[in-house]
Amino acid sequence: MTNDDEVLSPAEMLALASNQQRSMEGQVASFVPALVTMWGVVWLFGFGALWLIDGLKPSFALPLPVAVAIFVVLLVVAIAMSAVWGSRSGRGIRRDAASAFSGVVYGSTWTVGSLAIFVFAQGLAVNGMSMELANIFYPVAYVLFAGIMYIVGAAIWQAVPMLILGVWTVIVAVIAPFFGYPTHYLVLAIGGGAGFLLLGAVSFIHLGRLRRSTTGSNRG
Numbered sequence: 001m002t003n004d005d006e007v008l009s010p011a012e013m014l015a016l017a018s019n020q021q022r023s024m025e026g027q028v029a030s031f032v033p034a035l036v037t038m039w040g041v042v043w044l045f046g047f048g049a050l051w052l053i054d055g056l057k058p059s060f061a062l063p064l065p066v067a068v069a070i071f072v073v074l075l076v077v078a079i080a081m082s083a084v085w086g087s088r089s090g091r092g093i094r095r096d097a098a099s100a101f102s103g104v105v106y107g108s109t110w111t112v113g114s115l116a117i118f119v120f121a122q123g124l125a126v127n128g129m130s131m132e133l134a135n136i137f138y139p140v141a142y143v144l145f146a147g148i149m150y151i152v153g154a155a156i157w158q159a160v161p162m163l164i165l166g167v168w169t170v171i172v173a174v175i176a177p178f179f180g181y182p183t184h185y186l187v188l189a190i191g192g193g194a195g196f197l198l199l200g201a202v203s204f205i206h207l208g209r210l211r212r213s214t215t216g217s218n219r220g
Contacts, residue, residue, distance in 0.1 A: 033203035035082060036165075040196030042078045044189050046071040047139065051185035102156050110149060117141045135181050143188060144173035161199055161206075168195045 049070040052062035121129070121137060129137065150166030153159065172191035176184040 033200050036196050036203055037200030038078055038081060040193050040198075040200055042074045042193075043196055044193030046074045047185045047189035047192070050139070051182050051189060054182045055186060106149075106153060106156060109152075113145050113149070114142065117145060132181055136177050136184055139188060140173050140176055140184065143176070143192060144170060147171075147173055161203065165195060165199050 049062060049067040052060070053064055053067045054061065117138075121134065121141070124137070125134065147166050147169030150162050150169060152166075154163035154166055169192060172188060172195065176187040176191070179187050
């Protein structure tokens, strides 16, 4: 009987299964630290640019087209990178129909919800919503929606860090309007951006430990 034909003991089988699970988790989560950190930068500099339109007047004012361009470019790049990293993370991993369905519905809800917020805002504008109020409604509504989606995602994939981020995002979103325009942009930039960056740092540490654990098991 060769080594390949040897029957593993229950303890060895359990260790092998645990190691394979950690390896799979490492593959799925490998892009998360960079992704979360990237979104932290987007929030910090994107909303920061919007705040600079009027936030430091009269000493300094960032032109509206420049601020909007910075925000849009950062947002588009982040969305594109999120899609690429997300698609690569699942390569080589077999998923059942239920998991695939959850992923498709969750991903589609981002688009449906974003469009719904935009249409809802247009309805408010038709009924007299001022530009000043719209400046608060749009960013806060989208941030609030994102926070709720993080919480839903945490429930689907049982991801505690995602739950923490979702709750924090919702808190930042509901607090920001009380500061008024344009300070609410600063609250979103610092509060939201700091939350993402902190989670990114924690994710880097967790991923490093996961990889060291998997490597150690393979050597053993």
